[in-house]
Amino acid sequence: MSSRPRIVVVGGGFGGLWATRALSGDGVDIxxxxxxxHHLFQPLLYQVATAGLSSPDIAAxxxxxxxxxxxxxxxxxxxxxxxxxxxTVTLADGEQLPYDCLLLASGATHAYFGHDEWSRDAPGLKTLDDALAIRRRLLVAFxxxxxxxDPDERAAWLSFAVVGGGPTGVELAGTLAEIARHTLKREFRNIDPSHARVRLIEAGPRVLASFPESLSAKAQRQLEKLGVEVVTGTAVSAIDARGFTLGEQFVPARTVLWAAGVAASPLGALLGVDRDRAGRVPVASDLSVPGHPEIFIAGDLASVVQDGKPVPGVAPAAKQMGAHVATAIRARLAGKPAAPFRYRDFGNLATIGRMAAVVDLHGFKLSGLLAWWFWLAAHVFFLIGFRNRIIVLxxxxxxxxxxxxxxxIILGQDNLERHPGERRDPS
Amino acid sequence: MSSRPRIVVVGGGFGGLWATRALSGDGVDIxxxxxxxHHLFQPLLYQVATAGLSSPDIAAxxxxxxxxxxxxxxxxxxxxxxxxxxxTVTLADGEQLPYDCLLLASGATHAYFGHDEWSRDAPGLKTLDDALAIRRRLLVAFxxxxxxxDPDERAAWLSFAVVGGGPTGVELAGTLAEIARHTLKREFRNIDPSHARVRLIEAGPRVLASFPESLSAKAQRQLEKLGVEVVTGTAVSAIDARGFTLGEQFVPARTVLWAAGVAASPLGALLGVDRDRAGRVPVASDLSVPGHPEIFIAGDLASVVQDGKPVPGVAPAAKQMGAHVATAIRARLAGKPAAPFRYRDFGNLATIGRMAAVVDLHGFKLSGLLAWWFWLAAHVFFLIGFRNRIIVLxxxxxxxxxxxxxxxIILGQDNLERHPGERRDPS
Incomplete structure (x- = not known):
């Protein structure tokens, strides 16, 4: 359409969208x-999975x-x-898009550590479709x-497990306990939903391992107060439609959710360069691919080490990388060297459930109700789109x-009468 | 659980839910x-299909x-x-439920007049899953x-047709034109969405045939003002993934929606009694099945003739039948004769699009903006659940x-790259 530089951005998450917006005043064609x-506000995706928010509340x-x-x-x-x-980038419909600069920001997906067969019985949470599939499983289980x-079968339907004690696992387990204890109160006649068992399984020694130990301990206590059984230091060795195996012991559970593993998007493999164990692409200091100064990576697909520690796969890091790539592209088009990327870590938040959260702002630590208000304010503030904020509030x-x-609301009703293990993947 | 009379109600729509609620003070087990x-507020389902409302806004x-x-x-x-x-009623999972009185209120489904093969390329609108599937098709077409x-293919993707000029067809066509002309304005770079053609096809002589002729004419003018091409007096003779045939002429259209035919729920067939052409069960004056005073029918599954005219398949009629069945059950259990059902027709409303509607209150007719406000107030007022009303407003x-x-928000992304004709049914 013109001789202006052509920028192709792959992925409309935080990395890709922030880069695109930062280039709004430039003479380029993106x-x-x-x-x-849609762009998805992933930090609130667990709320869609647990029926607190609708899809359009967190997507635009x-x-x-x-x-x-x-x-x-x-x-x-x-x-x-x-x-x-x-x-040139090729699309599934055959179209080819030439680029002068390329940004790959296609994010991450679930990883089952070589046990892909678990994906059927332990769905993960990355997209709105995942969230609706999890919502369906939770509600159908009750x-x-x-x-x-049969009392044993009933107990198995009322047995829930979340594998992985990171922020997503903690959010899911805490909210699940809240649903069982409060939301569904008085709605059933043959069961008492508050008798549901919610287990959070973490293979490592503590939940929220990226937080200071004192906050991990507080988070565990808050989870237990909500009714979650926290199991640490034990790995899940098998999962099927009837339950899971913890060490040597089989635990009946008709609903198992996966929040343990993340792997970078498979698009990284298309570059033919070295990747780390999680499939991330190690990048140069300006976030370009070594040997390819015209290709950049941002967000969960990038492996960035700063001060000897990896930059975490969180929304603020992806946004900062996206904005930095815009600067680096601008420098490259002007024939100037790009500045190195530097992650500014403003702190770490995780919510646990009703009025419980932990906040770590570089040594300034909060937990409980105050942390929850802080978490709420931060998330509503960052939610894209004025309308969404009001509705979510x-x-x-x-x-x-x-x-x-x-x-x-259970959607995809055709699947209702099947056993979860027989279900086709959510569409 | 007790020797109290057992009432089984099949269907949680307007008929079944209103009957159930009317029996809240009775010594029966329902x-x-x-x-x-969920209970679905069906009159606003077209808003979910056209992306104006989320599923939970109109369901509880x-x-x-x-x-x-x-x-x-x-x-x-x-x-x-x-x-x-x-x-005894048998469920798909094998459970058997004995009843003393049974209410069948399982509603209606689409009918393709012997052309079930059209259902793949011309989906109808009865459930939330239908609405999300239609939403996906509309948004993906743009x-x-x-x-x-290719200009011809592009024109085919921008060609939309709604078959059937009743209230649902008019709502869908009017809203679709509004989306093309206003909502999507400025969002595309290669197409002008306002060039989309939206056709409303009605085999009969006029749209909204249940309204007075003057209001049909006004509705047609309002539709045309919104940009809809209204075709009356011509039947669709074929539909496939590429378009539809009108009389002898093939019209390319990648998106065809079906709002023409309704058939009663197949559950009526389980009774083994005579049914009318649309599968409805003709009932006695108290809404019981002739020869079976313990079985009642309410809502779209019932065929009720009053003053020589059929009672229409609308929400107020279903609610009134449901409430009447509660009275009839009470009478039967007391060994008294039941009063005959009498439909009170408060009037007829249909919305057309932004600020356009028609209202017929027994001769008092409204159209245009004032009718739209009347329609809006009535629908928000009747929407179940306090919270939903505020959010919808x-x-x-x-x-x-x-x-x-x-x-x-397009959900069910896996289907994106397929041709609509190859798509599996929405789940």
Missing amino acids: TLIDRRN PLRHILRNQRNVEVRLGEVTGIDMQSR ERAEACE INWAWAYWSYQRHAR | TLIDRRN PLRHILRNQRNVEVRLGEVTGIDMQSR ERAEACE INWAWAYWSYQRHAR
């Missing part, structure tokens, strides 16, 4: 490619976010090839328990006073 | 069976609605058999047009001022 039509169409940025074209599509020689005559205020979760 | 976990869990009514047990399940001899190089206020539709 194509932003994503497999999905990429086209809409970028409608006024005239140097961007948004393209719904899947990248299947990258030709670094001819500098329905099946209610309809069940109203939903939360409502949930807070009533213990209700408005999104308890 | 089991309410539904395949879905049946358990939650009935949590305080202690004589009800809610059962998620599918009825597969009715034994009128032993008075994405495919944007990515398409906020969503609408926002949509009104911004022309935006917040739920433009």
Whole structure:
């Protein structure tokens, strides 16, 4: 369309979107490619999975976010090839997009550590479709328990496990306990939902390992107060439709959720360069791929080590990388050297459940109710789009006073009567 | 559990739910069976399909609605058999529920007039899953047009048709035109969404045939003002993945929606009694099945003729029938004769699009903006659940001022790259 430099951005998450927006005033033509039509506020995805929020509350169409940025074209599509020689990206529909600079920011997906067969019985949480599939499983489990005559089978339906004690696992387990103890109160006739057992399994010595030990201990106590059984120091060795095996012991549980492993997006493999164990691409100081100064990586796909420690896979890091890549592209187009990327760590937050969270701001530590308010304010503030913020606040205020979760609607009903192990993957 | 009379209610729509609630003070044990976990406010379903509202905005869990009514047990399940001899209902999971009185209120489904093969390429709108599948098709069509190089193919992706000029067809066509003309404005780079063609096809002589002729004419003018091409007096003779045939002429259209035919739920067939052409069960004056005074029918499954005219398949009629069945059950249990059902017709409303509707209150006719406000007030008022009403009002206020539709999130992404004709049915 012109002789302006062509920038191709793959992925409309925090990394890709922040880079794209930072280039809004530049004389470049940007194509932003994503497999999905929306930007997702991933930190609140567990709320969709646990029926507290609706999908549109935490997602906004990429086209809409970028409608006024005239140097961007948004393209719904899947990248299947990258030709670094001819500098071309190929999409699944066959279209080829030439680039002068390329940003890969396609994020991460679940990893089952060589046990991909577990994915059927222990779904993970990365997309809105994942969240709706998990929501369906949680709600159906209580329905099946209610309809069940056999006490052992009923107990198995009321047995829930979350594998992985990081922030997502802690959020899921805490909210699940809250649903069982409060939200569903008085709604069933044959079961008492508060008798549901919620286990959080962490192979390492403590939950929230990225936090100081004192906050891990506080988080565990808060989880236990909510009714979660926290199991640390033991790995899950098998998962099937009936339950899971912990060490040598089989534990019946019809609902197992996976929050343990993350692997970088497979797109990194298309570059043909070395990657680390989690599939991330080690980058140069300006976030470019070594030997390919025209290709950049941002977000969970990038392996960045700073002061001897890896930069964590969190939203603020992805945003900062995205913004830095915009600067680096600008420098490259001007023929100047790019400044090195430097991650500014503002602190670490994790929520546990109703009125419980932990906050670590470089030594200034908070836990409990105050930390929860801090977490809430930060998340509502960063939620994209003015409208969403208001609606989410109203939903939360409502949930807070009533213990209700408005999104308890099971979608994809055709799957209801099947056993979860027989279910086809959510679509 | 006791020797109290057992009432089984099949279906948690307007008919079944209103009957159940009307029996809240009676000494009976009610089991309410539904395949879905929620009551759905069907009159606003088209708003979910056209991305104006989220699923939880118009649905509430049946358990939650009935949590305080202690004589009800809610059962998620599918009825597969009715034994009128032993008075037992069988569910898909094998459970058998005995009844003293049975209410069948399982509603209606789409009908393709012997062309079931059209269902793949012309989905209908009855459930939330239908609505999300239609939403996906509409939004993906614009994405495919944007990515398409061939002008004919692009035009086919921008060609939409709604078959059937009743209230649902009019709502869908009007809203679709609004989306193309306003919502998506400025968001695409290669296409102008306002060039999309939206056709509303009605085989009969006029749209909204249940309204007075003057209002049909006004509705048609309002639709045309919104940009809809209204075609009356011509039937669709074929539909496939590429388009549809109108009389003898093939019209390319990648998105065809079905709003033409309704058939009663197949559960009516389990009774083994005579049914009318649409599968409805003709009932006695107290809404019981002739020869079976212990079985009642309410809502779209009932064929009721009053003053020589059929009672229409609308929400107020279903609610009134449900409430009447409660009275009839009470009379039967007391050994008294039941009063005959009498439908009170308060009037007829249909919305067309932004600020356009028609209202017929027994000769008092409204159209345009005033009718739209009347329609809005009535629908928000009748929406179940206090919380939903507030959220829906906020969503609408926002949509009104911004022309935006917040739920433009494509779910079920795996289907994106397939041709609609190859798509498996939405799950």
